[in-house]
Amino acid sequence: MPVLDTAALLHWPVEKIAGNLVANSQMTELENLSPERAMLVEALDLRWESPDTKDAEIAAAKTGDLPRLSPVDLDVIAIAINSNEILYTDDYSMQNVCRFLGLEFQPVFNQKSKKQWFWQLKCIGCRATKEIEIEKEETCEICGSPMKVKKARR
Ligand SMILES: [Zn+2]
Incomplete structure (x- = not known):
């Protein structure tokens, strides 16, 4: 059921x-x-x-x-x-x-969503990105700038 x-x-x-x-x-x-x-x-x-x-x-x-x-x-x-x-x-x-x-x-009515959402960190300095499973703050390993959390699709 x-x-x-x-x-x-x-x-x-x-x-x-x-x-x-x-x-x-x-x-x-x-x-x-x-x-x-x-x-x-x-x-x-x-x-x-x-x-x-x-x-x-x-x-x-x-x-x-x-x-x-x-x-x-x-x-x-x-x-x-x-x-x-x-x-x-x-x-x-x-x-x-x-x-x-x-x-x-x-789905109840709509089409099934095909993509999985994930969180991604994006460096505010050099724009490097990194996938993360849990929402958390980090600093960039490349340039040391803060990285911002954003939602990403995969
Ligand atoms: Zn960086």
């Missing part, structure tokens, strides 16, 4: 939603977004979980996606980690963390 993000809960037909894995925190999110939809989804037979998000947070910190992920997003990723089931999401940051962890994911 796949893991569904909130976009799927909002927009998919109910027969496609039933029986899947979701986070308890998504119900609150759904209630805020659409009370009618929340009532409908509540009546479905879903597996509601409240996972430990530690591994999801560590992975998201490594890819640099943590600032763009909500506590609900992290719950959903954590469920995907625990269950090792396909995650349905259109959120690029969530997809990026899945890719980093080797977890399978599918």
